[in-house]
């Protein structure tokens with residue numbers, strides 16, 4: 447299904463009568479207002495300042511703003527993926543003074559209605575949450591998959607030195623089962639070949655889902671087209687029979703402070719040694735030229751969280767920013 451570029455405001459449905467909100471499609475001119483209401487969001491790891499311009503250009507995405515008396519008070523974006531069958535909700539935020547009054551709920555329902563009327567092929571809404579979900583949420587959502595979130599921080603220069611001291615395999619647990627061998631970087635054609643072959647990736651991807659930097663994709667050619675446009679390193683242990691696969695973003699700036707970068711690594715698979723080898727390989731590659739502070743978020747199979755966290759603290763000497771949390775990919779039907 448073809449999606450029009452950002453919808454003109456006139457094509458948005460009316461706001462529900464019981465609210466005093468107006469809804470508009472975001473434009474470049476709204477950037478400062480959006481940043482003003484996004485202070486300290488996601489613990490300083492907000493990706494939106496870096497991504498906003500790109501988001502506005504993406505032909506399958508619409509960024510919607512809620513306004514109260516003309517003032518921007520909330521944002522949500524919807525992306526149509528999975529061959530036009532899924533609406534992915536991203537970037538949801540409400541201005542601090544307006545939280546707890548039902549604004550997010552109204553905005554979410556407005557966006558679902560908009561998508562339903564414009565794109566009747568869309569059947570489900572998917573989103574990723576890292577807050578505590580209770581029985582109320584699970585009445586609303588089906589769980590697609592969950593990954594543990596490991597958040598560490600370090601100075602790029604310090605980690606570079608530490609990695610050089612360690613040598614290529616030092617520090618890896620000697621479990622005697624997995625001989626260390628170099629992870630394989632995949633080029634775009636290898637990525638498609640591997641990830642579109644459901645047989646090869648069946649035991650690697652959780653619930654047949656590629657979760658990349660909070661975005662869940664089904665392994666479909668149209669989604670690979672979206673993913674391959676991004677700056678991502680794709681890695682596996684063995685291209686003909688993979689056990690572990692990982693996707694790492696190139697570092698990008700986040701507003702936590704000057705010279706702070708964010709590195710996102712999504713790990714799929716259950717073998718600890720192979721996970722650590724790929725983790726180290728991504729770190730080596732991306733810290734070699736970087737100067738400044740790095741927040742590195744690793745998403746991995748929940749039982750691997752503790753041993754990888756111990757490795758980060760004890761072998762790499764990096765600081766854990768928070769204890770175990772989870773990323774839940776959930777979906778609900780569009781009704």
Ligand SMILES: CC(C)(COP(=O)(O)OP(=O)(O)OC[C@H]1O[C@@H](n2cnc3c(N)ncnc32)[C@H](O)[C@@H]1OP(=O)(O)O)[C@@H](O)C(=O)NCCC(=O)NCCS
Nearest residue numbers: 487538539540544545546547548549550551552574575576
């Ligand atoms: C999370 C946040 C958007 C909630 O806004 P809010 O206006 O206070 O929320 P509401 O009063 O409408 O009540 C919560 C509703 O939003 C939903 N909601 C809360 N957090 C949500 C999230 N992260 N993703 C999707 N929906 C969420 C609730 O399930 C509830 O839906 P319901 O109306 O169907 O019951 C707001 O606290 C915020 O901006 N926080 C900082 C940014 C953030 O954490 N965003 C979440 C991105 S994953």
